[in-house]
Amino acid sequence: HADGHSPLLASTNPAVKTYDPAYGYEIGHIIRHGLEEMYGDNSEGTGTGEDRNVMYYLTVYNEPITQPAEPGNLDINGLLKGIYKLAEAPAPATEGNNGNNRPTANILASGVSVPWALEAQRILAEDWNVAAEVYSVTSW
Secondary structure, three states: OOOHHHHHHOOOOOOOOEEOOOOHHHHHHHHHHHHHHHHHHOOOOOOOOOOOOOEEOOOOOOOOOOOOOOOOOOOOOHHOOEEEEOOOOOOOOOOOOOOOOOEEEEEEEOOOHHHHHHHHHHHHHHHHHHHEEEEEEOOO
């Protein structure tokens, strides 16, 4: 659903784990984790006797966005917990500025808005000399 209400409503049920992934590699890790949590062997699962009576709700889109390769340094634990750093702030746009005095920002986005956040990061760096890091928030 494009209105954003479905994940909100689904998250009111404590047995539901909602995710709003942006990229295919995020979806793959979430699905693998969900299958292991819901159907894994107790001896290899959580090992804590936690209730496995959960369901996963993923919001996926049909927007035509470029699917990048999985980063080599992907924070899988952060991805599964709901947020991870997707992109470091780019180097200063001007040669004379060492970057230490630049304004900084953190941009948080999920799902289809992640490419827009990366574009905002580029504009902030090139036009305003702002160092912005982008986070993919898979838990929204």
